[in-house]
Amino acid sequence: MKLWDKGFSTDKKIDxxxxxxxxxxxxxxxxxxxxASKAHAKMLGKIGLLTDSETxxxxxxxxxxxxxxxxxxxxxxxSFEDMHSKIxxxxxxxxxxxxxxxxxxxxxxxxxxxxxxxxxxxxxxxIKTETITLFNxxxxxxxxxxxxxxxxxxxxxxxxPSSFGLWFSAYAESLIDDLYFxxxxxxxxxxxxxxxxxxxxxxxxxDRSFTTxxxxxxxxxxxxVAAQMGRGKVEKATAFGMSSIAATLSKMAMxxxxxxxxxxxxxxxxxxxxxxxxxxxxKKNPDVFELVRAKCNKLQAVPNQLILITNNLPSGxxxxxxxxxxxxxxxxxxxxxxLEILTFSLKEIRINNxxxxxxxxxxxxxxxxxxxxxxxxxxxxxxxxxxxMEINEGTFSPKRDIEHTHEGSLGNLCLDGIREKxxxxx
Numbered sequence: 001m002k003l004w005d006k007g008f009s010t011d012k013k014i015d016x017x018x019x020x021x022x023x024x025x026x027x028x029x030x031x032x033x034x035x036a037s038k039a040h041a042k043m044l045g046k047i048g049l050l051t052d053s054e055t056x057x058x059x060x061x062x063x064x065x066x067x068x069x070x071x072x073x074x075x076x077x078x079s080f081e082d083m084h085s086k087i088x089x090x091x092x093x094x095x096x097x098x099x100x101x102x103x104x105x106x107x108x109x110x111x112x113x114x115x116x117x118x119x120x121x122x123x124x125x126x127i128k129t130e131t132i133t134l135f136n137x138x139x140x141x142x143x144x145x146x147x148x149x150x151x152x153x154x155x156x157x158x159x160x161p162s163s164f165g166l167w168f169s170a171y172a173e174s175l176i177d178d179l180y181f182x183x184x185x186x187x188x189x190x191x192x193x194x195x196x197x198x199x200x201x202x203x204x205x206x207d208r209s210f211t212t213x214x215x216x217x218x219x220x221x222x223x224x225v226a227a228q229m230g231r232g233k234v235e236k237a238t239a240f241g242m243s244s245i246a247a248t249l250s251k252m253a254m255x256x257x258x259x260x261x262x263x264x265x266x267x268x269x270x271x272x273x274x275x276x277x278x279x280x281x282x283k284k285n286p287d288v289f290e291l292v293r294a295k296c297n298k299l300q301a302v303p304n305q306l307i308l309i310t311n312n313l314p315s316g317x318x319x320x321x322x323x324x325x326x327x328x329x330x331x332x333x334x335x336x337x338x339l340e341i342l343t344f345s346l347k348e349i350r351i352n353n354x355x356x357x358x359x360x361x362x363x364x365x366x367x368x369x370x371x372x373x374x375x376x377x378x379x380x381x382x383x384x385x386x387x388x389m390e391i392n393e394g395t396f397s398p399k400r401d402i403e404h405t406h407e408g409s410l411g412n413l414c415l416d417g418i419r420e421k422x423x424x425x426x
Contacts, residue, residue, distance in 0.1 A: 023076040025329050026083035030074055032118035033083050033111060034066045036194060037102060039214040043207050044104055054098045061094050062087075084111050105204040106197055109317050113193040113231055116325070118215065120189040120238050123332045128182050128425075130339040131245060135175045135422055137343055139415060142168035146413055149356045150266060151364055161364045161402060164351055165413050167255070173418045174248045179425045181241035188237040191230070192217035199228030199317050231321045232310035235328040239303040242335050249338055250296035253289040260286050268350045288345055292338045299338075302331045356400075365398035366391065372399055 026033075038059050045055030065087060068074040080086040091099030146165030153159050192215060195201070195208040201224040212220040221227035259266035274284040305327050309320055356364070366387055373383035390396040404410040407417075 030083040032115040036114040038062045039211045105202045110196045124186045134343045138168045138172035148353045178244040181244040185237040185241040190218040192220040193227035196224035196227035235324045236306045243300045246296035246299035250293045253293040256289045362398045368402040369399040
């Protein structure tokens with residue numbers, strides 16, 4: 001069954017190619033098509049295209065379909081093109097001609113649009129919640145381990161003293177930047193496109209303000225052509241927000257992989273969070289974090305995938321837009337999985353609190369030792385040369401009792417300030 005069926009069938013090969021994996025993906029989106037269909041039915045009743053009885057029957061039956069979706073018993077068989085055709089079939093099977101009226105004044109195009117907007121709003125909020133959960137854990141770890149020193153690196157060379165407090169809270173504060181992108185994507189999604197039909201509106205006197213309020217959108221996408229052009233655009237906005245979080249997570253996962261190695265030995269995890277080797281009995285591999293790194297690097301390619309699918313398409317609907325769904329939906333699930341597993345694993349992180357006792361880290365303190373000479377009156381350039389000579393001659397004696405006091409430094413992490421900044425995104 002197809003919403004555009006005119007009484008003739010399409011070649012099975014064409015049907016298989018054009019439908020793709022829509023049925024599988026639509027199982028995740030069907031909930032939102034029902035929400036939109038309920039709002040649409042109520043609106044049709046409000047403007048007199050449905051009787052009160054027809055409206056009530058449609059809403060009740062849509063609620064029954066929603067229950068099957070929630071229970072996991074809703075299916076989209078191969079005989080149906082997508083969720084829209086299956087839901088309309090169920091309505092018609094149960095209500096007869098009343099079920100056939102649900103498609104009045106709308107197109108499959110704006111059905112997809114509004115379902116995707118509602119889906120992305122929900123998923124973006126869930127991503128934000130999971131990101132905040134990870135943020136709170138990182139901040140707690142920063143507070144707990146703020147005084148444990150850690151080597152800082154530039155060019156992967158020993159550079160200056162850092163701390164686990166700095167390391168954990170650095171990633172926490174970076175997540176705030178990522179949520180700015182998520183909030184921007186949410187704002188794009190929070191516009192009702194329903195009523196744009198095939199992209200040029202309808203001759204029926206529909207009430208788009210009613211459906212906007214009914215579905216909980218902040219506003220509507222007023223121009224119907226602009227609404228249609230939102231297909232692909234709202235997914236791209238979401239992808240950019242997700243890629244920003246993914247970049248933060250992949251960088252942290254890389255740090256963890258380095259810090260777990262025997263060459264660094266800064267951190268460790270319980271055996272149950274690592275994996276072994278098929279031939280090397282001593283191995284404790286960071287497979288979880290390697291997969292987070294790989295998945296999040298893959299996620300950073302999603303915006304470009306969507307750009308390449310939608311780039312240079314003229315206004316109006318094109319079947320190319322179907323493919324954005326199969327890119328964005330799995331990406332969302334991958335990002336949520338990475339956020340969840342990082343939060344789960346980092347709760348069990350074990351910190352080495354004696355790292356800097358190794359003399360190979362003495363040079364970390366060259367800058368602080370140099371700065372003490374400057375504070376005692378020596379010109380910076382002379383102090384720099386003196387320190388360089390001592391290092392070359394092997395006579396360097398590090399000043400380990402360092403004192404960093406400025407905002408955001410070792411001795412002044414400004415954790416309260418970072419928490420306040422996060423609160424402003426809520």
